[in-house]
Amino acid sequence: MKENIKLRVSQIEKSFPGVKALDKIDFTVKKGSVHVLCGENGAGKSTLMKIINGIYQPDSGQIYIDEKPVKIGNPIQARTLGISMIFQEMSYVPEMTVEENLFLGNLPVKRFGNVNWKEVRQRTQELLVAENLPYSPTTPLKDLTISDIQMLEIIKAISYKSDIIIMDEPTSAITLKEVEKLFVKIRELKARGVSIIYISHKLDEVFQIADDITVLRDGTVVESHPKEELDIETVIALMVGRKLTTTFPKEQVPIGEDMLQVENFNYPNLFHNVNFHVKKGEILGFAGLMGSGRTEVMRSLFGLEPKTSGVVKIKGQEVKITNVQQSIQHGMVMLSEDRRRYGIIPMRSVKENTTLSNLKSVFYSCRNHKKIERKLVSEILNKMKIKTPTIDTPIATLSGGNQQKVVLAKWMLRNPDILILDEPTRGIDVGAKYEIYKLMTDLAKEGKVVIIVSSELPEVIGMCDRIYVMAKGTITGEINREDFSQELIMRYATGTLTAGGVN
Amino acid sequence: MKLDNNFWTTVKKKYSIYLILVGLFIVCSLANPNFLSINNLTNISRQLSVTTILALGATMLIISGMLDLSSGSVLALAGVFAVSTYKATGSLLLAVAVGIFTGIICNAINALMISTFKAPPFIATLAMLTVARGAALLYTKGQNILQLGNFVELGQGSIGVIPIPIIFLVAIAILTWYLLNHTRFGRSLYAVGGNEEAAIASGINVHKVKYTVFIINGIFVGLAGVLFMSRVNAGLPNGAINYEFTALTAAIIGGTSFSGGIGTVGGTLAGAFIVGFLDNIMNLNNVDSYMQQIVRGTIIALAVIYDIRSRNRRANSMLGKVQDQGAAKK
Numbered sequence: 072m073k074e075n076i077k078l079r080v081s082q083i084e085k086s087f088p089g090v091k092a093l094d095k096i097d098f099t100v101k102k103g104s105v106h107v108l109c110g111e112n113g114a115g116k117s118t119l120m121k122i123i124n125g126i127y128q129p130d131s132g133q134i135y136i137d138e139k140p141v142k143i144g145n146p147i148q149a150r151t152l153g154i155s156m157i158f159q160e161m162s163y164v165p166e167m168t169v170e171e172n173l174f175l176g177n178l179p180v181k182r183f184g185n186v187n188w189k190e191v192r193q194r195t196q197e198l199l200v201a202e203n204l205p206y207s208p209t210t211p212l213k214d215l216t217i218s219d220i221q222m223l224e225i226i227k228a229i230s231y232k233s234d235i236i237i238m239d240e241p242t243s244a245i246t247l248k249e250v251e252k253l254f255v256k257i258r259e260l261k262a263r264g265v266s267i268i269y270i271s272h273k274l275d276e277v278f279q280i281a282d283d284i285t286v287l288r289d290g291t292v293v294e295s296h297p298k299e300e301l302d303i304e305t306v307i308a309l310m311v312g313r314k315l316t317t318t319f320p321k322e323q324v325p326i327g328e329d330m331l332q333v334e335n336f337n338y339p340n341l342f343h344n345v346n347f348h349v350k351k352g353e354i355l356g357f358a359g360l361m362g363s364g365r366t367e368v369m370r371s372l373f374g375l376e377p378k379t380s381g382v383v384k385i386k387g388q389e390v391k392i393t394n395v396q397q398s399i400q401h402g403m404v405m406l407s408e409d410r411r412r413y414g415i416i417p418m419r420s421v422k423e424n425t426t427l428s429n430l431k432s433v434f435y436s437c438r439n440h441k442k443i444e445r446k447l448v449s450e451i452l453n454k455m456k457i458k459t460p461t462i463d464t465p466i467a468t469l470s471g472g473n474q475q476k477v478v479l480a481k482w483m484l485r486n487p488d489i490l491i492l493d494e495p496t497r498g499i500d501v502g503a504k505y506e507i508y509k510l511m512t513d514l515a516k517e518g519k520v521v522i523i524v525s526s527e528l529p530e531v532i533g534m535c536d537r538i539y540v541m542a543k544g545t546i547t548g549e550i551n552r553e554d555f556s557q558e559l560i561m562r563y564a565t566g567t568l569t570a571g572g573v574n
Numbered sequence: 575m576k577l578d579n580n581f582w583t584t585v586k587k588k589y590s591i592y593l594i595l596v597g598l599f600i601v602c603s604l605a606n607p608n609f610l611s612i613n614n615l616t617n618i619s620r621q622l623s624v625t626t627i628l629a630l631g632a633t634m635l636i637i638s639g640m641l642d643l644s645s646g647s648v649l650a651l652a653g654v655f656a657v658s659t660y661k662a663t664g665s666l667l668l669a670v671a672v673g674i675f676t677g678i679i680c681n682a683i684n685a686l687m688i689s690t691f692k693a694p695p696f697i698a699t700l701a702m703l704t705v706a707r708g709a710a711l712l713y714t715k716g717q718n719i720l721q722l723g724n725f726v727e728l729g730q731g732s733i734g735v736i737p738i739p740i741i742f743l744v745a746i747a748i749l750t751w752y753l754l755n756h757t758r759f760g761r762s763l764y765a766v767g768g769n770e771e772a773a774i775a776s777g778i779n780v781h782k783v784k785y786t787v788f789i790i791n792g793i794f795v796g797l798a799g800v801l802f803m804s805r806v807n808a809g810l811p812n813g814a815i816n817y818e819f820t821a822l823t824a825a826i827i828g829g830t831s832f833s834g835g836i837g838t839v840g841g842t843l844a845g846a847f848i849v850g851f852l853d854n855i856m857n858l859n860n861v862d863s864y865m866q867q868i869v870r871g872t873i874i875a876l877a878v879i880y881d882i883r884s885r886n887r888r889a890n891s892m893l894g895k896v897q898d899q900g901a902a903k904k
């Protein structure tokens with residue numbers, strides 16, 4: 072039994088100024104198994120993984136590999152010990168090519184220290200063929216989608232031939248088909264005796280792939296069991312420390328007249344002939360695979376990519392929106408999918424981030440009304456249950472879920488009629504997700520419109536009144552709530568069924 | 575005890591630059607008895623006012639994620655235009671207006687290149703640096719313009735005991751502080767520099783912000799040109815060379831972050847005075863002028879390293895706080 076344990080951490084403690092991030096953590100990973108770590112953002116998962124990967128040093132405690140005590144001083148040592156890690160939030164050089172990225176930090180060299188590009192090319196091609204990926208080794212990363220790049224990261228980790236692979240939210244940006252591919256790969260690795268530590272918020276996935284599940288909360292291990300002894304409800308309850316009654320706070324509200332109509336909306340090479348409408352009080356879903364054009368339609372509508380043709384009507388009036396200011400004027404706002412890129416000003420305070428789209432309410436009569444601003448911000452933060460040490464704290468120091476809620480709070484201050492949410496719950500914890508769903512319901516009750524673009528089918532199915540499905544840049548299907556099913560959505564999304572089938 | 579600790583880190587983080595300034599002032603006073611003389615101090619402040627005005631414009635530009643390498647050259651061009659206007663008309667007001675107008679035009683072109691045509695600020699303003707200097711030399715045929723009569727009053731005169739350039743500097747510093755802290759424009763400036771794409775997606779008119787900040791910079795540069803030429807009492811087409819770097823140095827030492835989104839008027843003023851005091855004390859103590867350059871460069875390097883280190887510390891404490899959020903959820 073003992074020799075079965077690949078990695079063991081014992082009594083690991085780690086503190087950051089003012090907080091104890093990890094408190095006496097015990098955690099073991101068996102050889103050739105998948106061990107899933109669950110926990111809300113801030114529970115200490117990433118800190119623990121960074122300690123195992125050598126990025127942080129623990130204050131006390133010991134790590135054992137094959138039951139031998141080891142010291143992991145940095146990620147390079149970790150790699151020589153057979154540990155590699157796939158990060159949740161990728162950083163990459165856009166101009167770098169596929170092959171350069173794959174061998175970054177690990178380039179094979181010839182006798183005089185010059186890079187052996189021939190070998191690089193050959194091994195890249197082998198890897199790409201083996202994984203059945205259709206890119207050329209010389210494609211720059213900027214020409215790939217996020218999900219392509221994520222797949223590359225995964226291949227890269229595998230190519231190191233590690234015995235322990237840490238995957239931090241590997242599926243947050245890849246399509247369902249790729250998730251399946253990844254899972255096949257994980258099972259293959261398992262069979263080869265590789266141990267995998269897998270972090271994910273997507274519990275349905277977790278239960279597909281896990282052998283063991285450990286739940287962390289507030290820097291301690293709450294419980295650790297083989298998968299068979301747990302179910303989704305229990306894991307959620309353990310993570311949040313309370314039982315969530317229903318995952319989706321959906322309520323039926325009366326539906327009014329048309330709020331937004333979009334007719335024959337086109338953008339060369341991105342989407343074509345997009346027609347949809349949404350009524351007051353409706354929560355409308357946009358489903359589809361990545362790259363199907365959902366995000367692009369919303370960004371164009373919001374004035375971020377204005378080179379479009381077609382007719383947009385808000386409350387029956389035709390409007391011309393060529394920039395974000397005009398969109399806001401018409402009561403339409405959008406939460407972008409990439410929070411760090413389009414959502415936050417990282418080094419500025421929570422306060423400044425909250426009032427950014429509403430400067431006129433705090434800057435008037437030739438000055439900044441500081442008291443009014445503080446009051447306005449404190450009120451909305453309280454109302455949306457946003458946790459921040461003070462409102463002057465830089466937003467980058469908050470957890471992902473709280474950052475997302477601040478971005479939402481910014482738009483709530485505008486009291487919008489139409490709220491577009493693009494992947495609003497990606498990478499945020501269960502508690503914050505629930506708050507966001509609750510907010511959507513509240514808005515619908517007020518007769519507002521919520522449009523949600525999401526790749527998480529349970530989410531659109533749980534929250535929406537109606538779903539449009541997009542594939543290859545156009546709408547392929549429209550489904551009403553009573554007909555919702557994952558299968559039907561996927562058939563539209565993959566293009567095996569097109570509009571007219573069910574309506 | 576923890577609170578105490580936090581208190582001191584805040585003080586250190588927020589006010590370290592001012593402590594350094596005060597410390598340097600004391601060291602300089604001890605190092606040379608002449609340093610504290612009224613004569614020397616007014617002299618320092620006269621010299622400093624021109625570069626500090628440039629530094630205040632530079633601070634706003636750096637906060638918004640851009641920079642201006644052309645300020646020294648545009649200063650010279652605006653200055654010689656102002657001087658010849660004064661010679662032709664005898665009107666000081668008209669001369670100032672022409673100087674400011676020149677600054678605005680050159681900086682509007684900078685904004686056009688950067689905001690409309692998406693040229694990187696470094697390259698666009700490098701081009702302007704070359705063109706403006708060339709224009710100043712072409713216009714004056716490389717000759718200094720002399721015999722300016724009463725023009726000198728602006729740069730060398732005083733109101734009471736206070737030198738006129740200082741009055742301008744104080745006015746511009748207050749204006750800059752006001753713009754940064756009390757206007758929508760100022761708040762937008764930080765947002766654009768902090769994350770331009772997020773600013774656009776939040777409904778900020780980034781074009782307008784960029785044009786506005788360059789035009790304000792143009793006003794500052796034009797005015798600085800008039801003050802400079804008036805102080806030296808000549809129209810020097812080759813004057814104020816490398817002033818843009820002195821301005822950038824002051825802003826950097828003052829804690830303005832080249833990554834954008836961070837910077838204060840107080841910091842830049844302190845930075846400018848730190849550079850000014852250092853130059854002055856080295857002059858008073860007859861430090862070799864080549865040596866002075868080395869000292870200055872070293873200080874820039876140290877300031878930048880300090881900036882990066884404190885940013886890393888911030889990043890680390892961020893992580894701590896993320897964990898804190900988790901703990902707070904109980």
